[in-house]
Amino acid sequence: MWIPYILAGIVLREPMRAMANPVPEVAGQTSEAAPPAWMQRAKRAHANAVENLAVFAPLVLIAALAGISTPATVFAAKLYLIARIVHYVVYVAGIPVVRTLAFLVGFGATVSIATAILGHAV
Incomplete structure (x- = not known):
C-alpha cells in the first residue's frame, strides 16, 4: 500500500x-507544493490499514493459538482481506460511501473473530 505514494x-x-x-513546516509556509489528492488519500488509507491490522492480527493469532478455526472464522479472515x-x-480513488462500507465490513469481520474467541472462552 505504501509503494504507490512513495513512487509518486x-x-x-x-x-x-x-x-x-523531511523539512518541518513553518506555520503558514511549506517548502514544497502539496502532493496530489490521490497521494494524500493513499497515505491515509495505508495508515488506516496499519491501525486496523494492529487489532485484527492479534485476534487471528490468539484464535490460531487457541485452536479456534471454524468456517465462520476462516470466512471472516478472507472477508477482512477483501474488505481492506x-x-x-x-479510498485512493476518492469514493467515500463505498470506502465506509468496506471499512465496516472489515470491522465486522474483526468483531466476528473476537466473538468466536470470546465464545470459546466461555
Whole structure:
C-alpha cells in the first residue's frame, strides 16, 4: 500500500529530495507544493490499514493459538482481506460511501473473530 505514494513522491520530488530528511513546516509556509489528492488519500488509507491490522492480527493469532478455526472464522479472515483491499482502492480513488462500507465490513469481520474467541472462552 505504501509503494504507490512513495513512487509518486520520488517522481514529484526527484529521487534525492524524496530520500532526504523531511523539512518541518513553518506555520503558514511549506517548502514544497502539496502532493496530489490521490497521494494524500493513499497515505491515509495505508495508515488506516496499519491501525486496523494492529487489532485484527492479534485476534487471528490468539484464535490460531487457541485452536479456534471454524468456517465462520476462516470466512471472516478472507472477508477482512477483501474488505481492506477494496477500502484501499476506493479510498485512493476518492469514493467515500463505498470506502465506509468496506471499512465496516472489515470491522465486522474483526468483531466476528473476537466473538468466536470470546465464545470459546466461555
